[in-house]
Amino acid sequence: MIVLVNPRATRPKNRRLPLSVLALGAVLEGREEYAIVDGNVDEQPEKTVLSLIDKNPVELLGLTVMPGPQMAAAMEISRKIRALRPHVPIVWGGYFPSIYADATLNASYVDYAVRGQGENTLIELLEVVRGVRSPDSILGLSFKDRTFGMHRHNAERPMQGPDAFPWSPFHRLRVEQYLRPSFFGERTAAHHASIGCPFRCSFCGVHAAYGNRELMESPDRTVAILSHLKQTYGADSVQFYDMNFFMREDHARELAEQMLPLGMKWWCEARIDTMSRYSDATLDLLRRAGCKMIFFGAESGSDWALKEMEKGITTEQTLTVAERMQQHGIIPEFSFVIGNPRDPERDTRETLAFIRKIKTLNPASEIIMYHYTPVPQRGAMYGQIDGKINFPATLEEWATKRWMDFTLRIDPNTPWLKRKTKKLIENFETVVASRWPTVQDIAAPKWSRNLLRTLSAWRYWFRIYAFPHELRLAQRFIQLRRPKQESL
Ligand code: B12
Incomplete structure (x- = not known):
């Protein structure tokens, strides 16, 4: 038998379908206990x-x-x-061992x-633990070479691509336990x-773990899986946890058209x-197909910092997207990583001003x-780490x-970020989160939102x-719920 564990990552009320162990279970189903x-x-x-x-x-x-x-955990x-x-x-798998393989193997209690x-890799590793194969022929595997002590x-x-593997074995879990109420619906998958x-x-961490290719699931299969979750377990909404959900506009249109009859919010x-280039007709179709909110890595309000990070976007495009999302009735969720090592003070100053600009254009x-x-x-490429x-x-x-x-990005303790600048970012965040309490906090009553809004208005x-x-x-x-602290 193989035992797959998803160690605790969230509070029970924030738990989600454990996609990683489900993906692994899919290839074991029917062939292994x-x-x-x-x-x-x-x-x-x-x-x-x-x-x-x-x-x-x-x-x-x-x-x-x-x-x-x-x-x-x-x-x-x-x-x-x-x-x-x-x-x-x-054996450990997932983002931690993918990015920090040596630290993982330095533990006496991890073998692979x-x-x-x-x-x-898991299927092939089973041949190793059964003694019929040597570990050095298995792609994507790191292990301890006991002979050479390395x-x-x-x-x-x-x-x-996802289509190369079977569907997740949902029947192995009590799926209802994972379909929690959210801003998107009563039972969100x-x-x-x-x-x-x-x-x-x-x-x-994505390219460190996965390289830089993207492969899409066929729209037929995505819709078939969602229909199954809807019909069998009553899912009415879904969060797509893709590293990058939209690529080609024709693919997005095909998926949205197929999702329309499902009536799910997502x-x-x-x-x-990518989104700044999609046509009005496509954005409108996405909303009609149930898209309620899109998470965007805006990262910085400084074009030089975006270049440093090799982000490949401009601040102009972010403003365009903020406006276009409003026109099409989709809420944009903009995430920023502030304090670029090259000039953290300037990046902070410019980004805070930029966030104010976004809020003026699209307060939602x-x-x-x-x-x-x-x-x-x-980071090593930029001399940020050495x-x-x-x-x-x-x-x-x-x-x-x-x-x-550091990992949770609460207090990175990076040598380039002065305490004063860090405090400014945190204080600004408190004021903005009070002035516009997140709509994703479905439990917060209206009076509490109004109280926060009033208290913070002058600031x-x-x-x-x-x-x-x-x-x-x-x-x-x-x-007040903070979307970024869901895991805590
Ligand atoms: C869903 C998600 C969450 C969820 C829940 C995750 C859970 N396990 O319950 C929540 C919201 C809780 C969360 C929180 C955090 N997250 Co998160 N999260 C994701 C997200 C969006 C999807 C992960 C996922 O389910 N993928 C689907 C599965 C199928 O893929 P997979 O996990 O890679 O698994 C495959 C392989 O890795 C491998 N594999 C995985 N496990 C195993 C085990 C074995 C034995 C084997 C053989 C193979 C194997 O095989 C699988 C199938 O191919 C990713 C971004 C992304 N799209 O990948 C970020 C991501 C993983 N998160 C990240 C981070 C940083 C965090 C937080 C630290 C953020 C924060 N500030 O709060 C917290 C900390 C979580 C914690 N408590 O430890 C980073 C990690 C990399 C990094 N930079 O450090 C990512 C990559 C986001 C990013 N772009 O930076 N997260």
Whole structure:
């Protein structure tokens, strides 16, 4: 038997369909005995894993691991199982081991790290644990070479499109537990309708894990899966967790036309340059097909900073998109990563002014603000890392508060970002989030929104952001939801 674990990554009320373990289950279904343990549902996943090991001949324990709290939860489970049942090989896959393979293998309780797309790597790894194949022939695998006392990182595995793999085995889960109320509907599902992203933004983990190609699921299959989720489990809305949902306009139109009869509301992630070029007719079709909100990485209000990050968009395009989304009745959610190392003060100043401009053009725009943090694979290119940031070499160090804050982009502790600038970004964020409380907080009553709006109006008007204690207190009292902190 193979046990697949999704370590705890969210509070129960924010849990989503665990797409990573579902994707792996899809290729095991019908050919291997396997079980899924979801730490977002199961309060004692270690206990469940132990009992599975004691009742079955478990050949491999696989954990999916994202940077952040999920990594800490994965450490706990792996450490305990290694101590109590040392005969079970342990493999980590997902974004953390894909980006930080060496730190992963430095742990005595992890034997293999799978980088990038994992379905075929997992199948081939089973031959290794069964002793019929050597690990060095498996693409996308990193492992410990005990003879030479070193880590081996095999070549990348070329990516395959979603259509190359079977559907997720939804019947293995109590899907109803994952369909939570959201701004988009009463029972919101999650789906991935493509894989990869052709762009190379310097702060994003996607190209580090997946390279820079994108392959789309066929619209027929996307719609068939969504219809199944609707008919079998009552899903009425969906969040598309693609790395980059829209590519070709003809594909987007075909998908939207097929989604129209489903009557589902949806959220997705898209690029500003792509959407700035879509025709009015396409944007209108997307709204009619149920698209309610699109997440955009706007990243900065400075064109020089966008160039530095190799983002491939301009501030002009962001403003165009803000306006066009308003014309077409779709809410844009703009995310920023502020404090570019080249000139963090200037980037901050210009970006805050830019956010005000967006809000003037389209007040419905949702704003999410992070501090800029590079991923090691790309940051080194800019000299941002060498001698300035030493990424942890162990999981234990990654789990410390300093690095957890870095991962969550709460406090990156980057040498180039002055405390004063960091404070300014945070204070501004508090004022903006009070002036325009997110529409995604479906629990916040109308009076609380009005209270926050009134309290913050003078600060926004006079641009006085310092010491917004009264707003922080009010936000805590109201427990305003922050979309960027869903995992906490
Ligand atoms: C959904 C999602 C979330 C959800 C829930 C995730 C969950 N597991 O429950 C929530 C909102 C909680 C979340 C939170 C965060 N997220 Co997130 N999230 C995503 C998102 C949009 C999709 C992930 C997904 O489900 N993919 C679908 C599956 C099928 O793909 P996959 O996970 O890559 O799995 C494949 C392979 O990796 C591999 N594989 C995976 N696991 C395993 C296990 C084994 C054993 C094997 C063999 C193979 C294997 O095989 C799978 C199939 O091919 C990605 C961006 C993206 N589109 O990929 C960001 C992303 C993973 N998140 C990211 C980040 C940074 C975070 C946060 C730290 C952000 C924050 N500031 O709060 C938090 C921390 C989470 C935590 N608690 O630890 C980054 C990670 C990279 C980085 N820069 O560090 C990403 C890449 C976004 C980005 N572009 O930067 N996230």
